Amino acid sequence: xxxxxxxxxxxxxxxxxxxxxxxxxxxxxxxxxxxxxxxxxxxxxxxxxxxxxxxxxxxxxxxxxxxxxxxxxxxxxxxxxxxxxxxxxxxxxxxxxxxxxxxxxxxxxxxxxxxxxxxxxxxxxxxxxxxxxxxxxxxxxxxxxxxxxxxxxxxxxxxxxxxxxxxxxxxxxxxxxxxxx
Amino acid sequence: xxxxxxxxxxxxxxxxxxxxxxxxxxxxxxxxxxxxxxxxxxxxxxxxxxxxxxxxxxxxxxxxxxxxxxxxxxxxxxxxxxxxxxxxxxxxxxxxxxxxxxxxxxxxxxxxxxxxxxxxxxxxxxxxxxxxxxxxxxxxxxxxxxxxxxxxxxxxxxxxxxxxxxxxxxxxxxxxxxxxx
Numbered sequence: 001x002x003x004x005x006x007x008x009x010x011x012x013x014x015x016x017x018x019x020x021x022x023x024x025x026x027x028x029x030x031x032x033x034x035x036x037x038x039x040x041x042x043x044x045x046x047x048x049x050x051x052x053x054x055x056x057x058x059x060x061x062x063x064x065x066x067x068x069x070x071x072x073x074x075x076x077x078x079x080x081x082x083x084x085x086x087x088x089x090x091x092x093x094x095x096x097x098x099x100x101x102x103x104x105x106x107x108x109x110x111x112x113x114x115x116x117x118x119x120x121x122x123x124x125x126x127x128x129x130x131x132x133x134x135x136x137x138x139x140x141x142x143x144x145x146x147x148x149x150x151x152x153x154x155x156x157x158x159x160x161x162x163x164x165x166x167x168x169x170x171x172x173x174x175x176x177x178x179x180x181x
Numbered sequence: 182x183x184x185x186x187x188x189x190x191x192x193x194x195x196x197x198x199x200x201x202x203x204x205x206x207x208x209x210x211x212x213x214x215x216x217x218x219x220x221x222x223x224x225x226x227x228x229x230x231x232x233x234x235x236x237x238x239x240x241x242x243x244x245x246x247x248x249x250x251x252x253x254x255x256x257x258x259x260x261x262x263x264x265x266x267x268x269x270x271x272x273x274x275x276x277x278x279x280x281x282x283x284x285x286x287x288x289x290x291x292x293x294x295x296x297x298x299x300x301x302x303x304x305x306x307x308x309x310x311x312x313x314x315x316x317x318x319x320x321x322x323x324x325x326x327x328x329x330x331x332x333x334x335x336x337x338x339x340x341x342x343x344x345x346x347x348x349x350x351x352x353x354x355x356x357x358x359x360x361x362x
Contacts, residue, residue, distance in 0.1 A: 013339060013356065014330035015196045029338065125322060139341050139356055141306060143333020149195035152324020157210065158194060160320050160352040163344045169359075171341040173352045175194065175320055 001111040003102070005051075007121055007133040008043045008114060009148065016145030017118050026140050036166050038136060047071060049110035051101075054080050056117030057091065074105060076120055098127055122150040128177075133158065136172040182292040184283070186232075188302055188314040189224045189295060190329065197326030198299050207321050217347050224315060228252060230291035232282075235261050237298030238272065255286060257301055279308055303331040309358075314339070317353040 010027055011017055018024050050069060052060075054077035060068065061084070073091040075083065083091045094101045105113065115124050124130045135148075158175040165171050191208055192198055199205050231250060233241075235258035241249065242265070254272040256264065264272045275282045286294065296305050305311045316329075339356040346352050 012336075019336070026336065125324075137341065137354070139339040139359075141330060141333060141337045141339065143306075143330070143336060149322055149324070152322060155193075155200070155207065155324060156322040158320040158322065159350040160318065160346050161349050163346050163352045163354070165341050165344050165354075168342050169340040171344045171354045173318070173344070173346075173354075178320075178350075 004112045004131045010136040012140045012142040018146040020144040047112045047114045050114040053117035053120035133175045185293045185312045191317040192329045193321045193323040199327040201325040228293045228295040231295040234298035234301035314356045
């Protein structure tokens with residue numbers, strides 16, 4: 001099976017995933033969006049497992065909700081010692097060089113991965129390991145915050161294969177990595 | 182007549198208007214786009230004049246082409262002493278606080294303005310003076326360069342009223358400032 005690493009994330013118009021204080025309340029500026037199918041279900045149906053960074057994992061844990069994933073979650077961290085007891089059947093800790101981490105995950109039968117978390121996505125982009133990105137733009141110009149993208153050794157070319165607006169307010173674009181064959 | 186300040190600009194997927202070396206060749210990665218109507222003509226037909234920064238003005242002057250604008254151009258600069266002789270009937274120098282600059286331009290009958298140039302757009306956003314932005318995303322993650330957006334004192338909310346792809350590669354989104362009435 002082909003290995004694919006995919007991103008599904010929301011950013012501000014100026015490319016931030018969290019504001020200057022680390023907050024994400026601005027993501028909910030148009031609450032009507034919660035009544036709209038923005039493709040998250042269809043995306044999740046097409047992935048085998050999630051790979052996220054420690055920050056994202058801890059953020060999800062901090063939400064006062066049930067564990068939201070029905071697919072295996074791999075938590076990429078070189079500092080976290082163990083997954084908290086109640087989640088040990090939901091999430092597994094992985095560490096080391098990305099290529100090795102991916103090999104181990106693929107060997108377990110998970111090939112289509114949802115890569116989540118700003119730093120994790122940045123690490124993957126640095127090694128040109130992202131194949132697709134579905135980016136939902138919440139049209140705030142925040143003027144500062146935690147950026148989705150960071151410094152890269154080389155530019156990476158994608159193609160925007162589709163784009164749609166929701167509520168006449170929010171835009172979602174689907175980018176696929178353009179690789180020379 | 183209502184005053185409107187509009188932006189029509191291309192950026193990379195990570196929000197840069199020029200690469201790490203200041204280059205813009207990457208804007209032409211998909212040459213077939215030159216055969217496509219991306220709305221520039223329609224946009225220009227709806228503006229009365231351009232207001233651009235010195236950098237943009239000098240970049241346009243450096244292109245080995247005829248003067249490309251058939252509308253009046255105002256060059257915003259506090260350092261430029263005068264417009265070069267051959268362009269003195271095409272472009273006028275303006276300086277001072279933005280609100281005063283705009284007043285003077287409006288008094289001359291130009292109300293719908295094309296605001297161009299990274300620093301100029303940033304100055305306008307800082308004072309919440311941008312009403313619309315048509316942003317064409319060339320799907321390179323450059324990993325560094327000259328950003329379109331910069332630090333802001335307060336977040337600004339827009340709405341994405343429409344979005345379209347060209348060639349299945351490039352995406353253009355139309356953002357309109359969402360102001361409370």
